[in-house]
Amino acid sequence: MLSKSHMTGILLALIASAPALADAPAPTAMEAAIAARLVDAACIELAPGGPTCDRVLLLTSETLEGMVDLLIVPSNEAIEPLVARDFALHRDLDGQRARLAMGERGALLVHSQQSSHGRYPWFETLEIAYHDDAFQVVGYSYSSYDRPMGGDFSCDVDMVAGTWRAVAVRVDPESTEETIDWDTVGQAFPDETDVRWWSFREPPSHCDEILASWFDHAP
Helix, strand or coil, X not given: CCCHHHHHHHHHHHHCCCCCCCXXXXXXXXXXXXXXXXXXXXXXXXXXXXXXXXXXXXXXXCCCCCEEEEEEECCCCCCCCEEEEEEEECCCCCCCCCEEEECCCCCEEEEEEEXXXXXXXXXXXXXXXXXXXXXXXXXXXXXXXXXXXXXXXXEEEECCCCEEEEEEEEECCCCCCEEEEEEEEEECCCCCEEHHHHHHCCCCCCCHHHHHHHHHCCC
16 A cells, blocks of 8 residues: 555645656656546645645546546545545546536535436536545435436435435427426435445435436426
8 A cells, every 4th residue: 555655745746736847757657657547636625634735636447447536635644545446437538527626615526427428418426525534425416407308307415414405397399398397305314425435335315206207207
């Protein structure tokens, strides 16, 4: 396993925005290998107690094609770095790339999508925060739309509180007028998950009933 100082050095080399000095040493084989896998990088304050932001990387998976690993190196050295394998979908194609962003509440957002083909493109966002002394997926959002017929669906789940909301609409493809709509809120079980175990579980099922009904009412 890489030491924290070694991983931090690699991350700094990848994330730093300043140009390299002309006489700087060439990257090591390990640094070059990680750079070749780099999909996105961010520096976000997630864990408490650190002197600066936490380094976050998305790296193409070496174990499962079409996925990315999530790597987090906290600036607080008392918190261990972690890797979440096969965390989200990613392919190097328009409409299928994963990316990182900062959420409104200061959390880390991991966006993935499949919007390049098919009747029902989809978009997924995982919200990550340092919660109960661990990096956890605390929010889940999923949306889709009917490309040829019109109408859309969205689901948002607060996985700490267990609250959720599903909003959807079907339209007449000829007149584009709404034929049926849903706007449902609910309270279910808390479902926050350590990021390392996310890829081993099914997505939250809170909105499944509304999604199934939306599909059933397709023109």
